[in-house]
Amino acid sequence: MAVEVSLTGRVAVVAGAGRGIGAAVARRFADAGAAVAVVDSRLDRAEATAEAIRASGGTSVPILADLLDARSGTRIVTDTVRNLGRIDILATVAGGSWAYVPYRRMHEVADDEWELIHQLNLTYVFRLARETIRTFLSQGHGGAIVHIGSIAGVLSSPSAVAYGAAKAGIVSLTRSVAHEYGPDGIRVNCVAPGRIETPATTPAAGERMADFTNSIPLRRTGNAGEVADAVLFLASDLARYITGQTLLVDGGATATPGLLPASDTPTPC
Incomplete structure (x- = not known):
């Protein structure tokens, strides 16, 4: 008997879908039959992903949103439903880290840098999930939420403590919300990638990249499609009895005794 991943008849919202992992997730959802709201902070990127989905026969709308705006969650949900x-x-x-705040040791981190990283990686997640859950409850048929965390949230994160703390917050948020809303038929899970090559990935020097790759049991970095596959699984009925979990998509990196030691120019996860 063939196993099919089908999201036919469902509507998905993907925050950060203009490029990289988010664009891959949006395309996976659309390929499985979902209509997709493509949310990004740049309208050109959101429109490009939405157009690619439509060109393949899918249904998609672009939504421009500044996720640092406290009202963005409400607007995204309202625009999607409309x-x-x-x-x-x-x-x-x-989410992200290095593109917004330089890597530095904890005693050098400024308050505004700490706040920005948490806004980018945790606060907006809470706000958007809160508004989505309100919609799930009003619709009365449950729903599925998949957050993107990082192995930085389950391991130490030297020189990127704000990022690691924010991603650890997503892991905890996932468990707590899954527990709280399970009786309402709402599932909440998290995918925590390791080193994934995307347009936003920190460039790494050849020797250091080789060292990092050699520390991964599968001896390579991952790609956006491999993370998207995990997100699709957790969003689908194949994972209908899975909630409150964090799935590590890291090539086995967290199964090893340890990753690379801290340095002045760390490679983020």
Whole structure:
């Protein structure tokens, strides 16, 4: 008997879907039959992903949103319901560290840098998930949420303590919300990638990249599609009895005794 991943008839919201992992997730959802709200901070990127989905026969709308705006969660949910009728799935992919705050030791981290990293990686996740859950409850048919964390949230994160703390917060948020809303038919899970090559990945020197790759049991870095496959699984009915979990997509990196030691120019996860 063939096993099919189908999201036909469902509506998915993907935050950070303009490029990289988010764009891959949006395309996977669409390929499985979902209508997709493509959310990004740049309209050109959101439109490009949405157009690619439509060109393949899918249904998609672009939504421009500044996730640092406290009102963005409400606007994203409202725009999605107005354009696509409902929401069944949320994937919170947007986030980042090195592109916004330089890597530095904890005693050198400024308050505004700490706050920015948490806004980018945790606070917006809470706000958007909160608004989505309100919609799930009003619709009365449950739903699925998949957050993107990082192995930085389950291991130490030297020279990137704010990022690691924010991603650890996502792991805890996932467990708590899954526990709280399980009786309502709402599943909440997290995918925690290791080193994934995307347009936003920190460039690494050849020797250091080789060292990092050699520390991964599968001896290579991952790609956005491999993370998207995990997100699709957790959002689908194949994972209908899975909630509150964090799935590590890291090539086995967290199964080893340890990753690379701290350095002045760390490679983020």
